[in-house]
Amino acid sequence: MRATPESQSRLAYFELEKLIVTSKLAPGSVVTEKQLIALAGYGRTPVREAIQKLEWQGLMQVRPRAGLQITPLNPTQQAMVLEARRQLEPLATRLMAGNISPTYRKRLIDCAKTMTECSITGDSEGYLAADRHFDEIVEATCPNPFITQALATLQTHSRRFWFHSATRQLLELSVDLHVRVIRALLNGDAAQAEKTMAALVDGLIDYAGTTSVIGKERLQGG
Structure with missing residues (x-):
């Protein structure tokens, strides 16, 4: 077509x-x-x-x-992006937990599998593609479009900062935290989905706080 x-x-x-x-x-x-x-x-x-x-x-x-x-990268904006995500994304995840169709359940499972494979191989670009797919699932299944519209720009900027700071440690951390969120969503546990998403963003905030140089030991895709 x-x-x-x-x-x-x-x-x-x-x-x-x-x-x-x-x-x-x-x-x-x-x-x-x-x-x-x-x-x-x-x-x-x-x-x-x-x-x-x-x-x-x-x-x-x-x-x-x-x-x-x-647009040049401005490291001071990374904390602002994550601060906003911390307020919105756990709520979006809680709302979508009871709104996942069989089709999107399968997509979540595939997303978790792809992320896990990228963690094993060190494929940062592959992980980013899977992360974008996860965000698209959130957008499609969260019943509050105003939240997902606000998140779309934040998530893009966050992926950009993520890529420029990515190490093998960050890749493994990001995958582990995402898989926990996906597991809670597949279980239909709204409270746990909200909690694990908050932990995901907190993990990124903590990592950003210990990384002073963008691009330090950056992973190469593939």
Whole structure:
């Protein structure tokens, strides 16, 4: 089935977001719309719509007559992102616990399996893809869209900081904490899902507090 303009825009956004999160579009670098069209693999209109969303999220800055600048990393913002996630994400997880269809149960199981495999192989990019998939499941199953809309931007920025700080220790920690959340969700235990998600974000906050240099011992994907 042919992709609709809306789906093309969404797919172009996902592709460009991934390139920014993993620094294939380096922080602070300047690119052209033509380059992004080639990288995304979609036409001008979907890519322009993706650029608008990335600019709104603070991942890209449009500089007249200069090009499009990938927003530089600001380490001081990492704590702000995690602070906001700490308030919203446990609530979202509690609300979704009783709202998971058989289809999304299977997706959660597959997500946990993929994350575990990435932990074993040290595949940080594979983990990020699974983490994005987990966030999409939260978005689809949490009955409060205002929470998930607020979380979407926070989660993207969080993945970006995560990738630039990632060590094998952080990868293993992130996978372990996510699997605990998924287990609680599969059990339909709303209170435990909320508790384990709070522990997940707290674990990231604690790790960020002990990591003073972004990119220190950073994992390479694969």
